[in-house]
Amino acid sequence: MNALSESNVKDMSLAPSGHLKIDWVKEHMPVLNRIRERFEQEKPFAGLKVSICLHLEAKTAYLAKVIQAGGAEVTITGSNPLSTQDDVAAALVEDGIRVFAKYQIAPDEYKANLIKTLETRPDLIIDDGGEMVTILHGERPDLLPQIRGGAEETTTGIIRLKALEKEGKLQLPMVAVNDAFCKHLFDNRYGTGQSVFDGINRATNLVVAGKTVVVVGYGWCGKGVAMRAKGLGAKVIVTEIDAIKAVEAHMDGFEVMPMIEAAKHGDYFITVTGNRDVIRKEHFAVMKDGAILSNAGHFNVEVNVVELAEASTSRRVVRKDIEEYVMADGRKLYLLAEGRLVNLAAGDGHPAEIMDMTFALQAVGLEYVSKNYQNIGPKVLNVPYELDEMVARYKLEALGIQIDKLTEEQKAYLDSWVE
Numbered sequence: 341m342n343a344l345s346e347s348n349v350k351d352m353s354l355a356p357s358g359h360l361k362i363d364w365v366k367e368h369m370p371v372l373n374r375i376r377e378r379f380e381q382e383k384p385f386a387g388l389k390v391s392i393c394l395h396l397e398a399k400t401a402y403l404a405k406v407i408q409a410g411g412a413e414v415t416i417t418g419s420n421p422l423s424t425q426d427d428v429a430a431a432l433v434e435d436g437i438r439v440f441a442k443y444q445i446a447p448d449e450y451k452a453n454l455i456k457t458l459e460t461r462p463d464l465i466i467d468d469g470g471e472m473v474t475i476l477h478g479e480r481p482d483l484l485p486q487i488r489g490g491a492e493e494t495t496t497g498i499i500r501l502k503a504l505e506k507e508g509k510l511q512l513p514m515v516a517v518n519d520a521f522c523k524h525l526f527d528n529r530y531g532t533g534q535s536v537f538d539g540i541n542r543a544t545n546l547v548v549a550g551k552t553v554v555v556v557g558y559g560w561c562g563k564g565v566a567m568r569a570k571g572l573g574a575k576v577i578v579t580e581i582d583a584i585k586a587v588e589a590h591m592d593g594f595e596v597m598p599m600i601e602a603a604k605h606g607d608y609f610i611t612v613t614g615n616r617d618v619i620r621k622e623h624f625a626v627m628k629d630g631a632i633l634s635n636a637g638h639f640n641v642e643v644n645v646v647e648l649a650e651a652s653t654s655r656r657v658v659r660k661d662i663e664e665y666v667m668a669d670g671r672k673l674y675l676l677a678e679g680r681l682v683n684l685a686a687g688d689g690h691p692a693e694i695m696d697m698t699f700a701l702q703a704v705g706l707e708y709v710s711k712n713y714q715n716i717g718p719k720v721l722n723v724p725y726e727l728d729e730m731v732a733r734y735k736l737e738a739l740g741i742q743i744d745k746l747t748e749e750q751k752a753y754l755d756s757w758v759e
């Protein structure tokens with residue numbers, strides 16, 4: 341493979357800055373480093389091709405290099421048109437990885453890149469949000485047969501895989517990385533909690549303390565975002581459609597109300613539902629002048645951007661990643677990063693120490709599917725608990741934290757129904 345002639349990136353002269361970014365995150369990903377060392381010895385992916393669709397930034401680039409160190413020929417594309425970092429993409433090409441990704445590309449080119457990544461005829465895939473799986477099970481089933489299986493990164497992707505499985509149409513074993521404890525407990529909660537404010541604060545350069553933040557959806561991501569909003573000094577309102585999650589938000593100390601009420605109070609809105617139209621025209625109609633709208637859930641459909649445009653009389657970009665929409669009554673509403681994932685489009689995504697665990701799970705999950713695909717068959721499977729626990733153990737070791745062990749008496753006590 342000739343990565344340079346076969347890739348499609350913005351500008352190869354950006355590579356030095358990309359290498360620096362990758363080197364920085366590598367220093368903060370001890371669990372993945374440990375897996376890389378084993379992969380270098382054992383070469384679990386020798387002779388195999390791996391296609392990856394993930395947010396193409398430095399941590400993802402390092403995962404791609406770890407898979408390559410395991411013997412694979414790696415091809416990568418981005419999982420969002422605004423999250424690709426062109427310098428990182430160029431650095432990967434220099435490292436011998438085929439890359440089809442550019443920052444801020446049109447939807448057609450974005451999709452063409454996904455298809456090119458699959459046309460390399462991979463044996464294994466790493467997907468984010470079911471982007472590649474949708475193409476494979478829709479318009480390009482011809483590319484399916486040689487694929488052993490893969491791993492899926494996020495909540496929404498797993499919902500889609502399970503829908504395919506339920507209809508009896510899923511053709512591949514896919515590991516649900518998001519459902520591993522060491523993924524959603526840390527990545528969705530602490531990762532999203534921190535990186536959402538990284539993105540919002542970089543984009544706006546405005547204060548959060550004293551403002552009202554409306555968190556839409558109190559799942560794993562919503563809990564993290566609400567927690568960090570409170571820590572920054574905001575008054576936090578949560579909206580939900582699930583009664584249990586709503587009670588949880590209430591007990592955690594947040595105000596809970598329907599969106600039509602919350603819409604009147606919010607200075608910042610952050611959607612993290614994985615659903616569509618959770619903020620729409622009736623909500624825009626009652627928002628305060630200057631309200632800031634952002635999304636950190638899957639896809640740019642959580643805030644109904646089409647209805648926002650229809651309700652406005654004019655719009656313009658007022659700052660990088662901020663679009664101002666002027667409403668008919670003169671109020672101004674501000675949309676961050678086109679309603680796409682604000683933490684990745686306006687920030688650098690989750691912290692390296694968090695993606696360390698997520699991507700360690702991706703690496704060992706992919707290895708597991710590669711070795712066992714014939715016995716697994718087409719289905720959505722969990723990361724085996726031993727691998728999940730191993731990632732936690734490696735993380736504790738890297739942090740220098742020790743924990744207790746059960747004594748024999750304690751084991752017997754916990755196993756018994758008599759005592």
Ligand SMILES: NC(=O)c1ccc[n+]([C@@H]2O[C@H](COP(=O)([O-])OP(=O)(O)OC[C@H]3O[C@@H](n4cnc5c(N)ncnc54)[C@H](O)[C@@H]3O)[C@@H](O)[C@H]2O)c1
Pocket residue numbers: 494495496497524527528532556557558559560561562579580581582585612613614615618636637638681683
């Ligand atoms: N930005 C990131 O880096 C990042 C990280 C992880 C996950 N995600 C994405 O974020 C989304 C949420 O992930 P999660 O793990 O928190 O999922 P989750 O299922 O734990 O939580 C989603 C919550 O949204 C609620 N909800 C659904 N429709 C709603 C509505 N109309 N109004 C209010 N609440 C509603 C659900 O009841 C649920 O509690 C997914 O699309 C996921 O793929 C993004």
Ligand SMILES: N[C@@H](CCSC[C@H]1O[C@@H](n2cnc3c(=O)[nH]cnc32)[C@H](O)[C@@H]1O)C(=O)O
Pocket residue numbers: 394395397399400419420421468469471493494495518527531535637638639640681684688689690691695698
């Ligand atoms: N294609 C979708 C992707 C949703 S991504 C959500 C996933 O991004 C992942 N993520 C968050 N930060 C980073 C990062 O910095 N690098 C790579 N992936 C990240 C995170 O694990 C989460 O499950 C879209 O554009 O809307």
